[in-house]
Each structure stands twice: as C-alpha cells, then as structure tokens.
Amino acid sequence: MPQPKEPILTVKELAIGYRSKVVSKNISFSLEPGVLCGIVGINGIGKSTLLRTLGGFQPKLGGTITLHQKRLESYSQPQLAKELSVVLTEQPASKNLTVQELIALGRQPYTNWLGNLSQRDKDYIQQSLDAFLLNDLRHNKCHELSDGQLQRVLIARAMAQDTPLILLDEPTTHLDLYHKAQILKMLQQLAHQNQKTIVFTSHEIDLSIQLCDKMVILNGGDNPFGEPCELIEQKHFERLFPTEMVQFDAKTGAFKVNK
Amino acid sequence: MLSSKSYRVSFVLIFMAVVLAWLLNVSSGSVSIPFADTIAVLFGGQANVESWQYIIWNYRIPKAFTSVLVGGGLALSGLLMQTLFRNPLAGPFVLGISSGASLGAALLLLGASLFSGLASFSLLGDFSLAIAASIGSFLVLLVVMVVAQRIKDTMALLIIGLMFGSITSALVSVLAYFSSAENLQRFIFWSFGSVGNLSGQQVLLLMGIVLLGFLLSVLSIKSLNAYLLGEHYAQSLGVSLQKSRLMIIVATGLLAGGVTAFAGPIAFVGLAVPHLTRQIFDTMEHRILIPAVFLYGAILMLLCDTLAQLPNSANVLPINAITSIVGAPVVIWLLVQKRKMIF
Numbered sequence: 001m002p003q004p005k006e007p008i009l010t011v012k013e014l015a016i017g018y019r020s021k022v023v024s025k026n027i028s029f030s031l032e033p034g035v036l037c038g039i040v041g042i043n044g045i046g047k048s049t050l051l052r053t054l055g056g057f058q059p060k061l062g063g064t065i066t067l068h069q070k071r072l073e074s075y076s077q078p079q080l081a082k083e084l085s086v087v088l089t090e091q092p093a094s095k096n097l098t099v100q101e102l103i104a105l106g107r108q109p110y111t112n113w114l115g116n117l118s119q120r121d122k123d124y125i126q127q128s129l130d131a132f133l134l135n136d137l138r139h140n141k142c143h144e145l146s147d148g149q150l151q152r153v154l155i156a157r158a159m160a161q162d163t164p165l166i167l168l169d170e171p172t173t174h175l176d177l178y179h180k181a182q183i184l185k186m187l188q189q190l191a192h193q194n195q196k197t198i199v200f201t202s203h204e205i206d207l208s209i210q211l212c213d214k215m216v217i218l219n220g221g222d223n224p225f226g227e228p229c230e231l232i233e234q235k236h237f238e239r240l241f242p243t244e245m246v247q248f249d250a251k252t253g254a255f256k257v258n259k
Numbered sequence: 260m261l262s263s264k265s266y267r268v269s270f271v272l273i274f275m276a277v278v279l280a281w282l283l284n285v286s287s288g289s290v291s292i293p294f295a296d297t298i299a300v301l302f303g304g305q306a307n308v309e310s311w312q313y314i315i316w317n318y319r320i321p322k323a324f325t326s327v328l329v330g331g332g333l334a335l336s337g338l339l340m341q342t343l344f345r346n347p348l349a350g351p352f353v354l355g356i357s358s359g360a361s362l363g364a365a366l367l368l369l370g371a372s373l374f375s376g377l378a379s380f381s382l383l384g385d386f387s388l389a390i391a392a393s394i395g396s397f398l399v400l401l402v403v404m405v406v407a408q409r410i411k412d413t414m415a416l417l418i419i420g421l422m423f424g425s426i427t428s429a430l431v432s433v434l435a436y437f438s439s440a441e442n443l444q445r446f447i448f449w450s451f452g453s454v455g456n457l458s459g460q461q462v463l464l465l466m467g468i469v470l471l472g473f474l475l476s477v478l479s480i481k482s483l484n485a486y487l488l489g490e491h492y493a494q495s496l497g498v499s500l501q502k503s504r505l506m507i508i509v510a511t512g513l514l515a516g517g518v519t520a521f522a523g524p525i526a527f528v529g530l531a532v533p534h535l536t537r538q539i540f541d542t543m544e545h546r547i548l549i550p551a552v553f554l555y556g557a558i559l560m561l562l563c564d565t566l567a568q569l570p571n572s573a574n575v576l577p578i579n580a581i582t583s584i585v586g587a588p589v590v591i592w593l594l595v596q597k598r599k600m601i602f
Contacts (some may be wrong), residue, residue: 081497093345
C-alpha cells in the first residue's frame with residue numbers, strides 16, 4: 001500500500017442549493033491526488049449544483065469545502081484559477097476559435113496582461129494536444145468539430161490550465177457509447193498519470209463503476225461515498241432508482257430494466 | 260491566445276488602404292481640386308489657386324481625421340459589444356448609448372422652445388450640442404451600468420439596453436411633436452450625422468476621447484479573449500467579471516458616446532465592420548482584432564464620407580444614410596453566406 005496522501009479536496013456536511021431552497025445536504029467526502037471521482041444520482045438531485053458549488057460559481061448553504069487545507073471561499077478569483085479548472089455543460093460562446101486557440105486560453109492564469117505565451121505555456125498546450133489526440137485538428141475551428149472532439153478540446157483546455165483539481169459537469173452527455181468510454185478512459189489516464197484529482201458528474205453509472213476510483217452517490221439522504229465495489233457491497237446502487245422500473249445487478253455492476 | 264497565422268502582411272496592406280482612402284477623401288469634395296495639387300499642398304507646397312490651400316488645411320484635413328476617429332471608434336465599440344454580449348448582432352446602439360445621445364441633443368434643440376426662457380442654446384456655442392449629447396449618452400450608460408452591477412445575465416442587459424433605446428426614442432418623439440419646425444429641422448440635421456464642421460479643438464477633444472477608449476480596450480484584451488468562452492469559463496480563468504465588464508462598458512461609452520456627440524448617430528459601422536474585418540483577419544484574438552477593426556472602420560468611414568460629399572457637387576448627402584445604404588446590404592450578404600456571421 002502506498003503512503004496515504006494529503007487530500008486536495010475535503011467536503012464536510014455540505015448543503016447546496018439556491019438562497020432558501022436546499023437542493024441537497026449532508027454531503028461529505030475527501031479526495032487525494034490521482035483520484036478519479038464520479039458523482040451520480042437521479043435527475044434533479046443536485047449533481048450540477050454540487051459541481052458549481054465546488055467550482056466557486058455559487059455559494060454553499062452550509063458545511064465546509066476545503067481546498068488544499070484552505071477554505072474555498074478564502075481564495076481570490078485569480079488564485080482559484082490556478083487551483084481548479086472546469087469543463088461545463090455550456091458550449092463555448094464563440095465556436096470561431098481554433099482548437100489551439102481555445103486550449104491556449106487555458107494558460108490565461110499564468111500569462112501577462114496581454115496574454116503573451118511563454119515557451120513553458122506552449123509546452124503545456126502541446127502536451128494537452130498530445131494527450132487528447134488533437135494534433136491533427138489543432139488548426140480546425142470549433143464549429144467544424146463533432147461533439148466528441150469538442151468535448152476532448154474542452155478537457156484539453158482544462159488540462160492546459162494545469163490545476164491540481166479538475167471539475168467536469170456531465171462530460172459524456174450527447175456522446176455515443178464509444179466516445180463516452182473514450183472520454184472517461186482519458187480522464188482516468190489524466191488522473192493517474194498526472195496525479196490530478198478529477199471530479200465529474202455523470203448519468204453513466206455502469207461506466208463510472210468500472211473506471212472511477214471513488215464515487216459519490218447523491219440519493220437525497222446520507223449520500224454515500226467510497227470505492228465503487230464498496231458501494232456495490234453496501235447495496236447503495238439498488239436504492240438509487242425506484243425498483244419497479246430498473247434493478248441493479250451486483251454481479252455485472254449494471255442496471256437492468258424490468259420486463 | 261495562440262494564433263495560427265501571422266497577419267503582418269494584412270496589416271501592412273490595410274494600413275496602406277487607410278492612407279489611400281485618406282488621400283482620396285482629402286482630394287475630393289464640393290470644390291474640385293486636382294489630385295496633384297492636393298498632394299502638393301499636403302507636403303507644404305503651393306496650389307494653383309490660393310483658396311484651395313485654405314479649403315484643404317481648414318476644412319478637408321480636419322474632416323478626414325474626424326472620419327478616421329468616427330469610423331475607427333464606432334467599429335471598435337461594436338467589436339467590444341459583440342464580444343461582451345457574445346452576440347454577432349450587438350453594436351453600440353444596443354446599449355442605448357446612441358439613443359441617449361439623441362435624447363440629450365433633442366432636449367437641447369427641441370426642449371429649448373418647450374421650456375422657453377431657460378437658456379438660449381445659441382449662446383453656448385459649438386460645444387453645446389456635443390456636451391448635451393455626451394451627457395445624454397453617459398446618463399443612459401450610467402443607468403445601464405447600475406443595472407449591470409445587479410444583473411449577472413448579459414442577455415438581460417442587452418434587452419434592457421434595447422428598452423432604454425425605446426424609451427429615449429419615445430421621449431424624442433414627444434419632444435419633436437411639441438417643437439417648432441425650425442428646431443425640428445436642426446435636430447433632424449444633427450440626426451443625419453456629419454463628420455465635417457468640427458473645429459480643430461473639437462477634433463482634438465474627440466481624438467482624446469477615442470484614444471482613451473482605445474487604451475481601455477487594449478487593457479481589456481485578456482478578459483475579452485476569455486469572454487469568448489463564456490462568462491463562467493472566463494470567471495474560472497481568473498477574470499473578475501464585474502471589473503472587466505465595467506471597463507469594457509466604459510470603453511464603449513467613451514468611443515460610441517464621444518463619436519455620437521460630435522458626429523451624430525451613425526448607423527451600421529459598429530455592427531458591420533467587425534464582421535467585415537474577420538473576412539480578412541480570420542481570428543478571434545483581440546490583440547489582432549482591435550487594431551484591425553479600428554483601421555477597417557476608418558477606411559469604411561473615409562469612403563462613405565467621400566461618397567457623401569458627392570464629388571464636384573455642392574450637395575452633401577447625410578452620412579448616416581450612406582453608412583446604412585452601404586452597411587445594411589453587407590449585413591444581409593454576411594447572413595446569406597452561411598457561417599460568415601458566426602461569432
């Protein structure tokens with residue numbers, strides 16, 4: 001067993017939502033470097049709200065979020081840009097950017113007031129292009145890309161931002177099975193090889209069980225957290241959906257529709 | 260941002276085009292002056308007719324410089340608006356800046372008769388109209404900025420700007436209804452727009468305002484580039500949304516407000532030029548676009564003004580009409596050609 005590492009992100013008794021309306025509460029988990037963590041749960045349970053709260057886009061309602069032993073809210077915006085990067089469900093506003101230009105924007109927290117790129121910045125951009133197999137597409141405009149390619153570009157941009165923590169909101173929606181698996185596999189590689197902590201929300205419970213190191217199940221109650229096999233053993237997936245429609249098969253780690 | 264190409268050649272060409280358009284503008288006008296004489300006068304020589312020298316130095320050169328400032332300033336403000344609102348149809352008019360200026364001008368020109376005895380504006384001199392229009396545009400801008408602080412959504416801000424435009428134009432209509440024919444005519448002439456008739460002092464003041472707006476735009480380059488990804492992404496890249504948005508709006512206010520104050524409302528330059536520029540400078544990088552759009556706007560305005568002067572005739576067409584006649588088909592052409600107007 002390797003030495004236990006310092007956690008990067010620690011969440012305790014977190015309550016999330018909007019103003020007076022609590023969407024979800026009682027969320028606690030802790031993630032070390034090199035961990036790929038999936039957040040799953042039924043629609044409307046607060047997966048995206050949790051991710052937006054972790055990313056500092058909306059205030060939490062209670063509990064604590066600790067990033068590198070410092071409270072999340074004590075970071076300034078430029079400091080936070082070097083700690084966490086995001087991939088959101090919203091499309092980039094301008095699709096007239098080339099792949100390379102879009103990825104290069106990830107280096108903004110490190111460039112001067114004009115945004116001049118140093119050799120080091122260019123190296124990071126090249127690494128991201130390589131890691132997500134985008135070298136042939138580098139001069140293509142974003143509106144020329146398929147959904148799967150665009151998602152790879154957005155993740156490559158987050159990688160170029162070179163932050164210890166990467167948050168992704170539903171990175172696999174609108175993709176076919178092959179590309180869902182490809183994206184998640186690439187995220188797993190990025191987490192393991194570059195020692196990044198990667199948190200993503202997903203509806204792909206089967207794929208997440210296979211690829212994630214840790215998972216958070218938002219169920220509106222105790223929100224269990226742990227390794228996928230532990231969660232299977234504790235029968236948490238069985239209770240995720242109403243059982244009259246779908247049932248979880250613990251042997252295969254997949255859901256089946258009742259016939 | 261890492262651009263794929265270098266645009267040095269394009270910049271040299273576009274700069275030469277500005278110089279050519281400027282020379283064309285200076286050498287044409289209601290009085291026919293041969294091109295050779297114009298060049299001679301420009302280089303300090305003598306023209307065949309003495310009055311030509313006077314016309315060129317005191318009338319045409321200030322007008323040509325005004326055209327450069329007006330076209331460049333409006334085009335740049337259009338680029339800023341399009342990026343800030345991430346909307347290819349945004350322009351300086353959408354924030355209600357020009358309608359604010361119209362309201363200011365209308366209050367001065369039309370309201371004077373309404374509130375008779377308040378002030379006789381003719382006493383205030385040349386600057387009165389510019390000051391009234393500036394106050395009008397900045398008041399509207401101030402209200403929009405206050406709203407912008409409270410509202411996070413830029414699309415809502417865009418609509419609020421349009422609503423302010425409607426309110427101000429309605430107020431102008433009310434003023435117009437009650438005013439005398441003579442005052443109405445003065446206001447209509449202002450609303451035609453004109454780059455001529457500015458004194459040397461006024462041109463210098465306009466230059467100062469446009470320069471300040473340009474400087475603020477250059478300082479905003481990094482956040483403008485980040486805005487291309489959307490507000491949330493920009494925030495995650497460390498951009499302070501409120502601060503950068505304020506800076507961009509002030510820059511737009513200076514550019515569009517200042518220009519409208521001195522030259523009247525001039526349509527379509529702000530909307531069309533950024534798109535035309537991207538036909539040559541195929542990039543979204545603002546380090547390239549800001550100077551390119553400024554130069555392109557200057558060319559368009561110089562050419563439109565040359566057209567408006569109707570060479571060798573004493574008539575001068577309203578510049579606002581010319582820019583619309585040139586600009587509207589360009590926008591339609593861009594829309595018909597698929598993807599040309601993609602933002």
